[in-house]
Amino acid sequence: MTSTVAAPSRAASATRGDGWRTAARGLGQLLITAGVVILLFVAYELWFTGYYTEQQQHQLTNQIQQQWQGSGPDISSLAPDKVPLGSGVAVLYIPRFGRHYHFVVVEGTGFNDLQKGPGHYPGTALPGQVGNFAVAGHRTTYLHPFNKIATLRDHDVIVLETKTRWLTYTIENVPGTNIPWREIVAPTDVAVAYPVPDQPDAAKAPTRKLLTFTSCHPEYSARERYVIHAVLTESLPKSAGTFPTALLTPPPK
Amino acid sequence: MYVWIWRRLPGGVPGKLLGSLVLLAGVLALLFFLVFPWAETRLPLNDVTIDHPARTSSSTSPTPSPSGP
Numbered sequence: 174m175t176s177t178v179a180a181p182s183r184a185a186s187a188t189r190g191d192g193w194r195t196a197a198r199g200l201g202q203l204l205i206t207a208g209v210v211i212l213l214f215v216a217y218e219l220w221f222t223g224y225y226t227e228q229q230q231h232q233l234t235n236q237i238q239q240q241w242q243g244s245g246p247d248i249s250s251l252a253p254d255k256v257p258l259g260s261g262v263a264v265l266y267i268p269r270f271g272r273h274y275h276f277v278v279v280e281g282t283g284f285n286d287l288q289k290g291p292g293h294y295p296g297t298a299l300p301g302q303v304g305n306f307a308v309a310g311h312r313t314t315y316l317h318p319f320n321k322i323a324t325l326r327d328h329d330v331i332v333l334e335t336k337t338r339w340l341t342y343t344i345e346n347v348p349g350t351n352i353p354w355r356e357i358v359a360p361t362d363v364a365v366a367y368p369v370p371d372q373p374d375a376a377k378a379p380t381r382k383l384l385t386f387t388s389c390h391p392e393y394s395a396r397e398r399y400v401i402h403a404v405l406t407e408s409l410p411k412s413a414g415t416f417p418t419a420l421l422t423p424p425p426k
Numbered sequence: 427m428y429v430w431i432w433r434r435l436p437g438g439v440p441g442k443l444l445g446s447l448v449l450l451a452g453v454l455a456l457l458f459f460l461v462f463p464w465a466e467t468r469l470p471l472n473d474v475t476i477d478h479p480a481r482t483s484s485s486t487s488p489t490p491s492p493s494g495p
Contacts (some may be wrong), residue, residue, distance in 0.1 A: 202427050210457065217462045218471065280476045294475075309475040319474070350451060363476050388474045396472040 181239035181321075202386045218314045222288070225317035229289035233277040237261035240336070247336040249253045249301040256280040261298045263340075265308075265318075266332040269325055276318045278333075282309045291318045291386075294366055298382070300333045301340050301408060304384040307366035312388040312399070319388035322399050327354050330419040331384060331403050338410055340386040341417045349381070356400040357390055365400045 213284030217306060240261070256262060258281040269423045282292040289309035310319035325344060333340040344354050352370045364371045367388065368379035382405035390399035409415050435445035466472065 198490065199427055213454075213457060214462055217458055218466065220460075221458060284472070287472070292475075311472060311474055312470055358476070360473060360476060364478060387476050388460065389472075393471075397468045398474070398476055400476075 174220045176332075222314045223316040225288060226290060230277055230316070233261045233279060233289060234264075237264065237277055245336075247338070248299050249335060249338065251299060253299050253302065253304070254296050255297070256293075256295070258283070258295065259286055259289070264334040265291060266334070266420055267325075267329075267334070268422075269329045269420055270321050272423070276310075278308055280387045287311060288315050290316070297366055297385075298368065298379075300335050301338060301405065303382055304368040305366055305370065305385050306333075306388070307385040309387045312390070314392055319386060321400075322386065322388045323392075324400060325401055326353070329424055330406075330417075331386075332417050332420055334411070335385075337412070338408055339415075339417045340405060341342065341407035341409075341419055342382075343406040344401060347402050348382075348404060352402060354402050356402075357400050358400055359397065360398055363399065365398075365402075370402060395396075408420060 207248075211321060246404050248256065260280050261276045261375060262280050265278050267274050275341055276289050276290045278293050278416055279289045280293050281287075282294050286292040287309060291308050293299075294307040294309065297307040300306050307422050310322075311317050312319050312322060327346075329344045331344065333342070333344045346352065346354050347370055350369065353366075356365060356425065358365055364373060367373060369377055370383070370385065371380075384403040384405070386399075386401040387398045390397040409417060431449070432442060432446070435442040437445065
């Protein structure tokens with residue numbers, strides 16, 4: 174009751190100070206909110222994006238299984254650029270990354286393709302073909318298929334499963350060239366994915382069956398690219414019911 | 427800002443709490459399903475491919491000449 178009397182005079186004297194206080198409080202809250210939103214974005218990138226990839230991998234697995242059971246040709250007999258973008262190319266196993274590690278490699282390296290899993294550079298060789306089967310994958314975010322790429326070592330194996338074959342690639346220096354099994358290159362260095370890496374000369378026809386991985390480097394950065402090269406060392410028909418020994422024995426410590 | 431919203435929410439303290447949670451969920455959904463997916467395409471955080479400088483982050487990738495046979 175007394176407040177109704179006192180209110181006008183107090184309000185008049187305090188308006189200016191209150192205005193500044195409200196503005197300062199508003200600004201403070203805004204800055205805290207911005208900080209929280211940025212932290213949420215980091216959480217989204219690192220963990221939440223994985224749920225999408227998991228879902229997509231589940232779908233791709235079903236699709237590729239159906240494809241394998243169908244009467245279509247094996248992917249290795251197709252022309253390298255005849256695979257529809259976004260479809261499954263092969264199933265990838267890397268024993269160094271753990272017994273349960275497997276991803277369906279998707280065709281395409283666009284942003285949307287790589288959200289689904291590791292992506293095959295269109296136009297490069299398909300699994301088991303002469304040339305270079307080049308694959309890009311996330312090192313962080315989107316289930317980070319190549320998160321542990323830096324733990325791969327010389328002579329580690331990479332296994333691909335296609336409709337009819339188990340293909341084992343062994344990480345090693347690219348034979349016939351002076352390209353090491355592991356490179357860190359500029360993001361513009363497309364030569365690492367050439368049929369014969371670093372040989373732009375088209376006349377130099379490839380003779381070997383290679384595999385190349387690219388991912389970002391350093392981890393959490395996009396400043397450079399981490400590159401791994403491997404050579405096809407074993408090709409087993411699936412019909413024989415045999416598995417590549419690399420999948421049955423753990424990699425050497 | 428938050429004080430202003432709190433004052434405006436109806437239904438006493440329980441109602442205000444419930445209203446706050448609903449608002450918070452709405453804002454989070456907006457961020458996670460619209461704002462963040464849009465923002466990440468504009469940030470170079472996810473570049474893992476090698477590409478020609480003129481064509482970075484496009485859907486095309488290096489197309490080294492097709493391999494032999």
